[in-house]
Every structure is written in C-alpha cells, then in structure tokens.
Amino acid sequence: MKKLKGKDLTREELQKLCLGVLLFFGLIYGYFDMLLNPLKRRQSLTATNMVALQPEIEKAKEQIKRSANVESQAPQAAINIAQIDTMIPEGAAVSWFPVLISDFFKKSGFDKAVTRMNQEIADKETPGYRRASWSIDVPRVECIGFARAVAQLENEEPLIEIQSLNIEAMRDDPEGQHVLLTVQNIIK
Numbered sequence: 771m772k773k774l775k776g777k778d779l780t781r782e783e784l785q786k787l788c789l790g791v792l793l794f795f796g797l798i799y800g801y802f803d804m805l806l807n808p809l810k811r812r813q814s815l816t817a818t819n820m821v822a823l824q825p826e827i828e829k830a831k832e833q834i835k836r837s838a839n840v841e842s843q844a845p846q847a848a849i850n851i852a853q854i855d856t857m858i859p860e861g862a863a864v865s866w867f868p869v870l871i872s873d874f875f876k877k878s879g880f881d882k883a884v885t886r887m888n889q890e891i892a893d894k895e896t897p898g899y900r901r902a903s904w905s906i907d908v909p910r911v912e913c914i915g916f917a918r919a920v921a922q923l924e925n926e927e928p929l930i931e932i933q934s935l936n937i938e939a940m941r942d943d944p945e946g947q948h949v950l951l952t953v954q955n956i957i958k
Contacts, residue, residue, distance in 0.1 A: 854896070854929065855958075858957060858958055863887070864887060867885065867887075867904065868885035870927075871904075879919075885905070886904065888903040888952070891903075899956050899958060901955070902957050903952065904954070906953060908949040910943065910947070912945065920951070929955050931954045933952040934951070935951055935952075936951075
C-alpha cells in the first residue's frame with residue numbers, strides 16, 4: 771500500500787476513498803444530466819416560444835387598442851342609438867313605412883305611391899336593428915318636382931337611404947314619367 775503523508779491507507783480506506791470519488795463524479799454527472807441540461811433545454815424552448823408568440827402579443831395589443839377606442843366611442847354610440855330609437859315608430863315596419871311614404875308623396879303632390887317590402891336583413895353596424903329594403907312605385911311624376919321631393923325625403927328622414935332610382939318616360943304622356951325607387955331604412 772501507498773503512504774500518504776506518513777500514513778498508511780488500508781484497503782478499506784482506499785475503497786471508501788474510491789467510492790467517495792465515484793460518488794462525487796456521480797453527483798457531478800447527476801447535476802449536469804438531471805438538473806442543468808433540462809433547465810438549458812427548457813430555457814431554449816421558452817426563448818423560441820417567446821419569439822413565436824411575439825406576433826400574437828402584438829395582435830393582442832392592437833385588439834386592446836381597438837377595444838379602448840370602442841369604449842371611448844360608446845357614449846356617443848349610446849346617444850346615436852337613442853336618437854335612432856326616437857326616429858323609428860312603434861310597431862311592425864310593414865304597417866307604418868308604406869303609410870309614411872304614401873303621406874310624404876301626397877304632401878309633395880304625387881297622389882299614388884305603392885310601397886312593397888323586398889327584403890329584411892340584420893344590420894351589422896347597429897346590433898338589435900335590421901335594414902329593410904323597399905320598392906316604391908310612383909306611376910306618374912314630373913321629373914323636376916319628383917327630384918325635389920326625393921331630396922326632401924332624404925333630408926327629412928335620415929334613416930332612409932336611396933339605393934336606386936329608375937325613371938321611365940311614358941309613351942302616351944310625354945310630360946309624365948314612371949318612377950321605381952328602391953330605398954333602405956333601419957327598423958327595430
């Protein structure tokens with residue numbers, strides 16, 4: 771056996787020393803293999819995930835900005851909704867809209883105006899409301915007077931939007947025209 775600083779190591783002590791060195795190396799191996807390397811892998815995986823999530827974070831920030839913008843516009847929107855509510859008569863639109871149009875054109879000097887509903891769709895901009903499309907048939911008009919009446923209709927009824935206007939000349943009456951008007955309005 772070898773001497774170590776004047777001391778003899780016995781076989782048992784040498785085995786304990788070798789076992790201690792092996793345990794030390796096992797501990798170092800375990801530290802790196804079981805603790806440090808998984809942490810490094812997780813760190814690199816987290817870094818790549820953060821890079822991948824960056825566009826989604828930017829989208830979320832933009833969504834937050836849009837939400838804040840909508841929230842800031844909410845009081846004005848509530849005022850607009852209240853105004854729209856006051857402009858729309860109670861009841862089904864089929865019962866009040868044709869009467870409204872007929873009375874308006876009678877007041878403007880056109881006795882006959884036939885109004886029919888074409889379709890009704892949900893309004894995307896104003897939840898809880900729909901847009902109704904109507905055909906208004908006026909059998910005999912004078913062009914200039916009818917143009918004034920249409921302009922007055924748009925000014926007096928802000929919820930009505932004119933979609934199309936078809937004017938046909940009448941063969942038997944050169945001064946009169948037949949008008950087919952397509953309008954759209956907001957209803958509850």
